[in-house]
Each structure stands twice: as structure tokens, then as C-alpha cells.
Amino acid sequence: MPHPVIEQIAKADKAIVAEDFETLMGIYTEDSILVIEPGRHAVGKDAIRAAFEAIAVYFQNGLKVHQQGMEVLEAGDTALVLANTVISAPNCPEVIRKATYVFTKNTDGVWRCSIDNSYGHEIIGKS
Amino acid sequence: MPHPVIEQIAKADKAIVAEDFETLMGIYTEDSILVIEPGRHAVGKDAIRAAFEAIAVYFQNGLKVHQQGMEVLEAGDTALVLANTVISAPNCPEVIRKATYVFTKNTDGVWRCSIDNSYGHEIIGKS
Numbered sequence: 122m123p124h125p126v127i128e129q130i131a132k133a134d135k136a137i138v139a140e141d142f143e144t145l146m147g148i149y150t151e152d153s154i155l156v157i158e159p160g161r162h163a164v165g166k167d168a169i170r171a172a173f174e175a176i177a178v179y180f181q182n183g184l185k186v187h188q189q190g191m192e193v194l195e196a197g198d199t200a201l202v203l204a205n206t207v208i209s210a211p212n213c214p215e216v217i218r219k220a221t222y223v224f225t226k227n228t229d230g231v232w233r234c235s236i237d238n239s240y241g242h243e244i245i246g247k248s
Numbered sequence: 249m250p251h252p253v254i255e256q257i258a259k260a261d262k263a264i265v266a267e268d269f270e271t272l273m274g275i276y277t278e279d280s281i282l283v284i285e286p287g288r289h290a291v292g293k294d295a296i297r298a299a300f301e302a303i304a305v306y307f308q309n310g311l312k313v314h315q316q317g318m319e320v321l322e323a324g325d326t327a328l329v330l331a332n333t334v335i336s337a338p339n340c341p342e343v344i345r346k347a348t349y350v351f352t353k354n355t356d357g358v359w360r361c362s363i364d365n366s367y368g369h370e371i372i373g374k375s
Contacts, residue, residue: 152324196362197279235323245317
């Protein structure tokens with residue numbers, strides 16, 4: 122059985138492609154952080170939702186995302202995901218990002234994304 | 249002022265080089281996980297200490313480690329560190345690993361390492 126975090130990522134990818142931001146936001150913690158691009162972050166669900174809406178427009182409402190290989194490392198209520206995240210859009214040829222995601226398990230037993238950094242090590246030196 | 253997590257990593261690097269495992273273990277959470285090599289993990293402080301003791305011997309008691317660029321992403325009590333970790337030893341020419349570390353802040357206010365994966369994306373497909 123796949124790790125619950127893997128299922129959450131599959132759900133998030135589907136929601137991003139469908140531009141279903143209501144479902145997407147259910148997968149993030151209240152105080153989560155999203156790397157919009159190296160050096161630029163959105164913090165908190167409202168800001169992250171706004172960022173995803175802008176990203177959808179930027180990619181001409183044709184963003185596709187899926188994962189090509191993932192590994193989960195779990196310690197207590199924290200999980201780190203290493204993923205090869207494949208992204209494409211009408212105005213963006215396919216790129217593979219070495220993404221890093223952190224999920225935390227809440228008292229309700231649900232894993233939610235607290236740190237969403239699809240750029241991985243590309244952010245070093247960019248803040 | 250550097251993020252407290254950066255200070256903890258500097259302390260850990262110093263302790264690894266000095267083979268001061270008592271200090272080193274103070275930097276890990278009780279249920280932490282260490283990637284010994286892709287596909288092989290140590291879970292919990294006792295197993296991690298034993299792994300570090302074996303690693304010290306493997307590297308002929310001459311392991312050197314330092315960080316060449318780091319970025320910290322924080323969300324609540326969780327922090328993800330992306331680091332270029334430089335490792336060398338008498339029997340190992342210098343290598344740079346694209347490392348990923350997760351720290352969690354305890355109720356005592358101290359950040360400790362819960363997930364130590366110096367191999368980054370190299371672990372994908374190796375478990």
C-alpha cells in the first residue's frame with residue numbers, strides 16, 4: 122500500500138491540473154510555505170492559493186504535473202519526500218524538477234504538506 | 249543572525265569530525281531517521297549512534313564534513329534544509345552531496361534533526 126503522503130501528492134497533482142484550488146488547499150497545513158520560484162515564497166494558505174491561481178494563468182491554464190519516482194522518509198509525525206516532478210504547459214516544454222516536500226501529520230491523523238519546494242537545491246543562494 | 253538550524257548543523261559537523269557522538273546525538277530527535285546509504289536507514293538515536301561509529305571507522309577516523317551553501321525553509325515547528333554537503337576522508341576524495349535535512353522544534357524550543365538524508369535524490373528507487 123502506498124504511503125498516505127504519496128496518495129496526497131497524487132490528489133494534489135490532479136487538483137492542480139483541474140485547477141480545483143479548494144481541494145488543493147485541503148492538502149496544505151495552515152502555516153505552510155510554497156516556493157513560487159527560487160527566492161520567492163508564499164506563506165499561509167491564502168497566499169498559497171493566490172500563488173496557484175497566478176501560476177495557472179502564467180501557464181495558460183494548461184499546467185500538467187506528475188511525479189516520476191518518489192521516496193518517503195518518515196520520522197514520527199514528519200515525512201520528507203524526494204521526488205522527480207515532471208512539469209509541462211503549452212508555453213513550457215517538459216522539465217523535471219528534483220523536488221522536496223515536507224508533510225506533517227496532524228492530530229486528526231491526516232498528512233498535509235507544510236513545505237512545498239519543487240525547486241529542490243535550485244533555491245540555494247537565491248534568498 | 250543565522251537560523252538556529254544552521255547553528256545546529258555547524259555543531260553537528262564539528263562533532264562528527266571530532267567523533268564526539270555524545271554531543272552529536274543531542275542534535276537528533278528520539279525518533280529520527282538517518283540515511284546511511286541509499287536504501288539503508290538507521291532509525292532512532294541508538295541505531296544512529298551505532299551507524300556514526302561505524303561510519304567513522306569506515307572513513308579511517310578521518311572524515312571531514314562541511315556545508316557549502318544552505319537554505320532553510322521554515323513552517324511552524326518544521327524546517328527543511330537544502331545543503332551542499334562536502335565530505336572527504338583519507339580513503340575518499342572530496343564529494344559534494346545535495347543533502348536534505350529536516351529539523352523539528354520541540355516544546356523546549358530547541359531545533360533537532362528528525363530526518364538526515366545527505367544523499368538527497370540519490371535515494372529514489374533504492375529502497
